[in-house]
Amino acid sequence: MxxxxxxxxxxxxxxxxxxxxxxxxxxxxxxxxxxxxxxxxxxxxxxxxxxxxxxxxxxxxxxxxxxxxxxxxxxxxxxxxxxxxxxxxxxxxxxxxxxxxxxxxxxxxxxxxxxxxxxxxxxxxxxxxxxxxxxxxxxxxxxxxxxxxxxxxxxxxxxxxxxxxxAGLCLADPAPAARDGMTLARGATGAPVRALQEALARFGYRCEATGVYDAATETVVAAFQRRFRRARVDGVADVRTRAAVESLRAPVA
Ligand SMILES: [Zn+2]
The missing domain is CATH 3.40.80.10 (Peptidoglycan recognition protein-like)
Incomplete structure (x- = not known):
């Protein structure tokens, strides 16, 4: 046809x-x-x-x-x-x-x-x-x-x-200033993990705020890095990645 x-x-x-x-x-x-x-x-x-x-x-x-x-x-x-x-x-x-x-x-x-x-x-x-x-x-x-x-x-x-x-056609890497903090990776638990998951979810990703840095969280962090931290896509939320997630919290209408 x-x-x-x-x-x-x-x-x-x-x-x-x-x-x-x-x-x-x-x-x-x-x-x-x-x-x-x-x-x-x-x-x-x-x-x-x-x-x-x-x-x-x-x-x-x-x-x-x-x-x-x-x-x-x-x-x-x-x-x-x-x-x-x-x-x-x-x-x-x-x-x-x-x-x-x-x-x-x-x-x-x-x-x-x-x-x-x-x-x-x-x-x-x-x-x-x-x-x-x-x-x-x-x-x-x-x-x-x-x-x-x-x-x-x-x-x-x-x-x-x-x-x-x-050209103002998409969000940019916010290139946040370096600051102190923990690197969060697979297996981490607690409030900082939950805060990271909540920030990713507020931004738009499907990410459950479990407080456990599981395989699904690692996958979403890697997806975020693929857009906003392209030099290193490894699913590990280092200080730079965490700061970028925080500063990109888009207001959800
Ligand atoms: Zn495709």
């Missing part, structure tokens, strides 16, 4: 390649978040084919090539299937809440090569366009790894979030 071509939502789109993999957004009329992904496949063509194959049951709204070209696969009004099992700030159906952007990159399995400048700039322009048209806040521009920690690691710590942050 050939999916009917639709009109692109963004003037930045180079071509439309319609994917059959989408449905109605549930419980909301319009998206209020953007989720960034990497394709994690050896070639752009292979990834694009898969996102448009009915039996693959996956899709995204936008697909950004390494040279900066942009394809649209699903209309923004529709629910694309990029997030899977996910959670952010109380929302369990991030496919309904978001616009998904796939960025061509072979990912961790492909050696995590850098994202070309032209591609990053195209992602930034696209985010700016979507955010302006839909009044999406910078703190709602997320990584797949933020909303599906433990299951997904994309777009990965090689993605230069600072380029987007410099």
């Amino acid at each position: 050939i999916e009917a071509v639709f009109a692109a939502d963004s003037p930045l789109v180079d071509f439309v390649r319609a994917s059959p993999n989408h449905g109605e957004r549930r419980g909301r009329a319009a998206p209020d978040a953007i989720v960034l992904h990497y394709t994690g496949m050896p070639t752009a063509e292979g990834a694009l084919d898969r996102l448009c194959a009915a039996d693959a049951q996956v899709s995204c709204h936008y697909f950004v090539f390494e040279d900066g070209r942009i394809a649209q696969l699903v209309p923004e009004a529709r629910r694309a299937w990029h997030a899977g099992l996910s959670f952010w700030a109380g929302e369990n159906d991030m496919n309904s809440a978001s616009i998904g952007i796939e960025i061509v990159n072979p990912g961790h399995d492909g050696g995590a090569p850098p994202f070309p400048r032209a591609q990053v700039e195209a992602v930034a322009r696209l985010c700016a366009d979507i955010m302006e048209r839909r009044a999406i806040a910078p703190e709602r521009v997320l990584a797949h790894s933020d909303i599906s920690p433990g299951r997904k690691v994309d777009p990965g710590e090689a993605f230069p979030w600072e380029v987007l942050a410099a």
Whole structure:
């Protein structure tokens, strides 16, 4: 079956390649978040084919090539299937809440090569366009790894979030001043662990405040580091990581 071509939502789109993999957004009329992904496949063509194959049951709204070209696969009004099992700030159906952007990159399995400048700039322009048209806040521009920690690691710590942050398109590493404190790691218990878990949960992550630094906590801390402390992604909440979590406590509306 050939999916009917639709009109692109963004003037930045180079071509439309319609994917059959989408449905109605549930419980909301319009998206209020953007989720960034990497394709994690050896070639752009292979990834694009898969996102448009009915039996693959996956899709995204936008697909950004390494040279900066942009394809649209699903209309923004529709629910694309990029997030899977996910959670952010109380929302369990991030496919309904978001616009998904796939960025061509072979990912961790492909050696995590850098994202070309032209591609990053195209992602930034696209985010700016979507955010302006839909009044999406910078703190709602997320990584797949933020909303599906433990299951997904994309777009990965090689993605230069600072380029987007410099343009006000996502939250930046707050680079907190060094201060004294404990390093918290697997096995730690008590009030400081609970405070860390509560701060991560307030920010948006699914993180239960148990007071026990368990495997799930370690996974969420690693997800946080993948965004905001990319030089070291190890799931250990050292002083620098803890200070960053504290200073990024986004006010939940
Ligand atoms: Zn993804």
